[in-house]
Amino acid sequence: MDEIIFEIKDLCAYYDTHRVLDHINVQIKSKRITAIMGPSGCGKSTFLRCLNRLNDLVDGFSMVGQIFYRGQDIYQIKDLTQYRRKVTMVFQRPNPFPMSVFDNVAYGLRLMGIKDRYLIREKVENALKRAALWDEVEDKLKKPAVQLSGGQQQRLCIARALAVEPEVILLDEPTSALDPIATTKIERLLETIAEEYTVVIVTHSMGQALRISDEVMFLYQGRLVEYGVTSQIVKTPTHEMTRQFLTGKIG
Numbered sequence: 399m400d401e402i403i404f405e406i407k408d409l410c411a412y413y414d415t416h417r418v419l420d421h422i423n424v425q426i427k428s429k430r431i432t433a434i435m436g437p438s439g440c441g442k443s444t445f446l447r448c449l450n451r452l453n454d455l456v457d458g459f460s461m462v463g464q465i466f467y468r469g470q471d472i473y474q475i476k477d478l479t480q481y482r483r484k485v486t487m488v489f490q491r492p493n494p495f496p497m498s499v500f501d502n503v504a505y506g507l508r509l510m511g512i513k514d515r516y517l518i519r520e521k522v523e524n525a526l527k528r529a530a531l532w533d534e535v536e537d538k539l540k541k542p543a544v545q546l547s548g549g550q551q552q553r554l555c556i557a558r559a560l561a562v563e564p565e566v567i568l569l570d571e572p573t574s575a576l577d578p579i580a581t582t583k584i585e586r587l588l589e590t591i592a593e594e595y596t597v598v599i600v601t602h603s604m605g606q607a608l609r610i611s612d613e614v615m616f617l618y619q620g621r622l623v624e625y626g627v628t629s630q631i632v633k634t635p636t637h638e639m640t641r642q643f644l645t646g647k648i649g
């Protein structure tokens with residue numbers, strides 16, 4: 399039986415009075431890659447950001463409905479830092495901190511109160527290896543992270559997320575600023591980490607969704623118009639909007 403990690407019940411989201419998510423009901427499976435697709439402005443990023451409450455501080459944002467993470471209503475959670483350690487986010491543009499490669503990955507570990515230098519070193523190395531970056535940076539650990547290439551910086555951000563041992567990695571178009579080679583490396587990496595983690599990714603690329611995702615959610619004007627196994631939906635979409643999106647008539 400597939401384990402459900404997120405259950406979203408009747409989620410509506412608003413910026414002031416503008417409704418951008420419209421009665422979304424969906425369950426997201428654990429240790430799978432779920433892609434969120436749909437035309438520009440349909441609410442993909444807003445949905446993703448709801449999953450770790452990143453919209454909380456956005457002016458004018460409000461929502462109704464419920465999001466359960468492992469059965470717990472996330473809007474009842476008091477310790478958001480702890481929650482965001484479990485449900486972490488990687489953004490569209492790589493955003494390494496202005497510090498060394500090593501310190502970027504060690505940052506969250508130190509924040510957790512880990513002081514043992516050997517343990518930090520071991521966890522940093524491990525995270526960089528899981529992010530398929532170790533071989534490229536093992537002799538650059540003390541160099542500023544901003545000196546890495548864009549693709550390396552994005553894998554560093556993924557390593558930073560992995561270091562604190564999350565359960566879910568949310569990614570908002572993580573490859574849109576990268577070239578095809580860097581994109582392929584990130585896609586391979588996501589496929590590998592999905593054996594251990596739940597991955598939810600916003601992507602504009604049908605090819606990317608097909609290559610890496612198990613399930614896909616199609617949003618259209620804030621509504622979830624289709625959800626299911628990616629290969630099946632691509633072959634036989636049931637909704638007219640999905641069909642139009644797949645054939646490039648809307649995008």
Ligand SMILES: Nc1ncnc2c1ncn2[C@@H]1O[C@H](COP(=O)(O)OP(=O)(O)OP(=O)(O)O)[C@@H](O)[C@H]1O
Pocket residue numbers: 413418436437438439440441442443444445456458
């Ligand atoms: N901070 C904000 N304040 C007001 N409106 C917003 C804000 N952020 C997003 N919106 C609006 O909410 C709607 C959904 O935006 P969202 O970024 O979630 O869509 P998206 O599908 O991710 O778009 P894209 O593919 O272009 O990134 C859009 O109409 C957008 O203009």
